[in-house]
């Protein structure tokens with residue numbers, strides 16, 4: 001590998017991922033695995049003899065980050081059932097296939113929020129060693145849940161604070177990057193209750209305190225309002241889903257949202273856009289998800305957005321009906337249906353997502369000194385977010401890993 005190769009890429013637009021407006025006619029200079037300079041083509045000094053890739057009418061984005069995926073799942077309309085029927089070898093092959101598809105869709109980092117027997121760690125390490133192409137992975141390992149709770153068949157069942165501390169320590173010992181706690185029940189587990197917390201305050205504090213003691217963040221799956229409240233009070237790092245479910249519907253709690261904002265806790269939307277958009281009729285057949293929730297969920301996202309809550313754009317890929325390469329559907333949905341600005345949406349899948357994962361020192365933005373992870377999309381996502389589906393070139397650690405829409409193997 002030519003580790004210290006210096007080259008440059010020029011495009012009609014560049015969004016650096018910090019949340020600042022896009023720059024027209026921009027260039028990024030790459031030295032080895034890092035960004036050396038980026039900005040308007042008129043400002044960036046390109047040394048003589050440096051190879052320049054002209055991307056034309058394209059937009060240069062930081063490599064996309066999906067903060068909530070399930071790499072071992074297919075994301076088909078019957079994903080949950082399919083995954084439970086597969087053996088370990090089949091699941092790992094799904095993971096390998098998803099690694100390629102993720103990269104090709106512009107994802108250079110994913111956070112896997114639900115493992116089976118630590119297999120995602122094998123995938124993570126194989127990608128890091130270069131054995132197969134794929135995004136950088138942060139892995140929770142198996143989720144922590146209550147007995148018979150959300151995803152119990154693939155998680156670590158814990159009921160008491162002692163159980164919870166033991167699980168956190170076991171996960172850390174086995175090399176996970178963060179902890180995933182199932183704070184409430186969920187749609188994927190018949191018999192669990194999405195509206196009600198699986199633990200009391202002491203349980204949340206046991207997980208948060210012990211995880212933080214060991215240098216691990218906690219991503220907590222929360223649907224019900226009471227679970228969200230306890231997760232916020234315990235100082236959890238990211239709230240996954242966070243739809244404010246109560247009393248058979250959605251009851252947005254403005255005071256709770258303000259508390260989330262003040263504490264700087266990041267909400268990871270983790271919403272498969274296909275539920276709401278493309279295949280809603282198919283979805284009704286495979287899971288009992290009340291239709292009125294589909295109607296009111298975008299309103300609760302809009303209210304959090306308008307209240308200034310930090311929103312990370314994550315797909316929950318692997319959950320029923322969203323494939324790993326469909327983050328662009330959610331991005332377009334958030335602009336068109338929820339009314340978020342294109343800048344906020346792309347920031348939520350780049351710079352802010354990196355902050356949620358604690359990797360913002362190295363990744364998430366196109367700035368001098370950062371690792372050169374880039375996604376080049378055809379056209380202008382600030383005029384039409386759906387162009388994020390048209391990824392032509394992907395750069396990971398300064399190397400082109402997707403060329404003309406195909407993964408370089």
Ligand SMILES: [Zn+2]
Pocket residue numbers: 068069070113114270316319
């Ligand atoms: Zn999930």
